[in-house]
Amino acid sequence: MKLLTHIPSWLKNKYLLAGAFFVIWMLFFDPKDIPSGFERKQKLNELQNSEQHLDELITDSQKELQLLKNDAQSIEKYAREKYMMKKDNEDLFILKSPLKSD
Secondary structure (H helix, E strand, O other): OOOHHHOOHHHOOHHHHHHHHHHHHHHHHOOOOHHHHHHHHHHHHHHHHHHHHHHHHHHHHHHHHHHHHHOHHHHHHHHHHHHOOOOOOOOOOOOOOOOOOO
16 A cells, blocks of 8 residues: 555546546547548548549540541541551551660
8 A cells, every 4th residue: 555655646536547548548549540530531532533533534535435436537546556457558567665774
């Protein structure tokens, strides 16, 4: 009991101890604690940026699809660029850039 007499009286206050325990629990151990909140906010921002990028890709793809549906020259250009198609009387040369060596 001699050990208990050296503890300051404000540390013996059960309300202070309960409050401190509650604050520590809410800040660090609760599923909705502060560090997890920052991580979730960062993940949300990344997903929103990804959504914007994907929306832009969808818009570009829809424009390209409309162009391919309505224009014969664009179909030919697309086939030549993407699938390396050629006409019977043409030769096709594929040039690749050299790899960079460090």
